[in-house]
Amino acid sequence: MKREELAEYSQRVWGRQARAGALAIVFLILWVPGLVFLRNRLDWAENATRSIVILSAYAAVPVILFLALGVSRFRTMPKCPHCGVRFYPPLLASAITTGKCGHCGESIES
Numbered sequence: 001m002k003r004e005e006l007a008e009y010s011q012r013v014w015g016r017q018a019r020a021g022a023l024a025i026v027f028l029i030l031w032v033p034g035l036v037f038l039r040n041r042l043d044w045a046e047n048a049t050r051s052i053v054i055l056s057a058y059a060a061v062p063v064i065l066f067l068a069l070g071v072s073r074f075r076t077m078p079k080c081p082h083c084g085v086r087f088y089p090p091l092l093a094s095a096i097t098t099g100k101c102g103h104c105g106e107s108i109e110s
């Protein structure tokens, strides 16, 4: 792995993050009216428990979605060839600028 490859990776991830942020905003803009619509449509007087379960399931969708995206992003981060630690953003920046792992101090270029 070379510093240039890490810099390219960092730029790619930055572009992807900007797109993901825009999609998340669109998703939330669509999700909130859906929540209000669902709350108004559910039969709270007749079947309150069922209504709470349906509404909770709908509310859990963005949480699960964002958790899954976070986990998948973490799993694709490059790793140090020596200690195996993932280059999350602060370590990635130091690896690009110094060429050394911020965790073990070894050179990342092998």
Ligand SMILES: [Zn+2]
Pocket (backbone or CB within 6 Å): 080, 081, 082, 083, 084, 085, 101, 102, 103, 104, 105, 106
């Ligand atoms: Zn390391």
